[in-house]
């Protein structure tokens with residue numbers, strides 16, 4: 390499929406495409422890379438010529454890395470630097486809290502530092518490889534008209550003048566000041582912080598640290614973070630008396646950085662002054678138009694979760710669009726994008742605001758009380774374990790959406806094996822002895838995963854074909870050293886993350902392409918699980934279909 394059919398005439402051009410993505414920042418690029426993988430004809434427009442080189446995201450968690458992997462990027466596609474912990478330092482008490490950032494979660498480092506323009510470059514390189522994606526730079530969205538069957542976008546291209554794009558669906562990935570959001574008339578609820586922050590990226594610094602320090606208090610609070618590529622990042626809160634132009638001058642920046650080394654040797658790479666915001670839309674979609682990334686939600690960067698939240702949107706929405714456009718699923722499944730993503734995005738924003746309260750307390754008294762209280766409650770061992778283990782961060786689990794809602798764990802005893810949770814990822818070995826990440830074994834499919842059991846052996850040919858026609862594949866994951874698995878869909882669990890950590894031998898799970906579990910149970914119920922998943926794809930959401938069933942009975 391091509392990225393769009395161009396029926397050019399001299400005055401105005403018209404492009405027809407399945408999906409129009411407005412905005413080629415990191416999130417627009419991630420959606421494009423995923424749709425590229427799913428084979429969907431997509432056109433991307435961006436008003437800018439190239440990648441924005443501003444000091445923005447530097448931190449990414451394991452979940453962000455997993456989605457970047459899903460989008461097709463290898464481990465080495467962009468440079469990362471692993472951090473061990475975050476320390477919260479009070480002007481009065483010294484370190485009053487710390488969060489563990491070390492270890493591996495679902496196959497990736499719990500937290501890495503990186504350089505946002507490098508990630509964007511890598512995503513764009515990935516997109517370039519897909520014939521079904523075309524990208525128009527220096528092309529701005531002017532207006533949208535959703536007629537219920539398709540969406541017409543009026544655009545203005547620097548090279549080609551005014552034109553139109555007709556798309557079946559539109560994804561607004563056009564950042565915090567989103568034109569798409571404004572056209573849809575969706576409120577961006579929340580607050581903007583009154584104060585400005587000076588962000589500085591510098592190189593050539595004497596000491597490279599392996600952790601993040603947050604200097605908390607009312608006197609110029611802010612974090613100091615290590616970065617990829619020999620960089621370090623500082624964020625300084627400005628006071629009402631600071632003149633922004635003065636603060637951005639190299640002499641003033643070097644003065645601010647002097648506690649960390651000889652300013653004469655430092656290279657200031659980039660600096661910018663930002664105001665932080667904590668906002669989210671009341672709805673992430675309207676008709677055939679969807680909002681992702683900063684267009685849908687924006688958070689103060691205290692948790693390093695803004696871009697990661699956008700990646701979660703990209704993973705959640707892209708496969709649903711693909712399944713609908715391929716005719717495998719009904720358009721109503723797209724309602725679950727807002728239902729699944731919005732609560733978690735809002736939860737993250739609230740947590741960032743909560744952390745912000747400790748970083749930038751309004752007064753010295755508030756600083757003493759807040760920091761002292763945290764220090765005191767950390768004396769209680771279970772509280773300390775909770776805080777230090779960074780357990781405050783909400784898991785990306787859905788309370789409702791496109792999965793079979795069930796209170797039972799079906800013998801699935803680990804987080805990640807229950808419907809609505811994210812399936813674990815770990816190293817597996819295939820039948821010819823190659824070690825790979827389990828998500829790469831799942832591929833871009835709906836998957837039935839048998840733990841220690843071969844799903845094929847419990848299904849009729851008709852069920853197998855039915856599942857494959859739904860974009861499904863099958864995997865068998867066996868215990869380590871259980872030999873005899875010779876088929877290409879058979880894998881050995883090298884770490885024990887699946888058996889017994891996720892579930893017992895003999896259990897089966899249905900896993901979505903974004904790795905959320907749809908349903909799980911005993912292998913004897915596998916045929917019913919295919920039936921349920923198909924119903925879900927056609928009904929959109931089990932809650933709604935149940936409601937419909939009750940309604941039909943009553944009516």
Ligand SMILES: Cc1cc2nc3c(=O)[nH]c(=O)nc-3n(C[C@H](O)[C@H](O)[C@H](O)COP(=O)(O)OP(=O)(O)OC[C@H]3O[C@@H](n4cnc5c(N)ncnc54)[C@H](O)[C@@H]3O)c2cc1C
Pocket residue numbers: 411412413414415416417434435436437441444445446447448449505528529530531562563564565567568569588663681682683684690692693694695696697698699
């Ligand atoms: C100081 C700071 C630190 C941060 N730190 C982190 C961090 O550590 N970790 C993290 O996860 N996140 C962090 N973030 C957030 C992260 O940078 C953003 O969440 C991310 O860049 C959002 O990506 P996006 O693609 O949604 O939007 P953007 O990157 O803003 O991209 C939007 C694109 O849309 C284009 N566009 C806009 N309007 C139109 C139009 N009308 N027509 C065509 N194109 C249009 C723009 O040119 C742009 O290319 C930080 C942000 C800041 C400011």
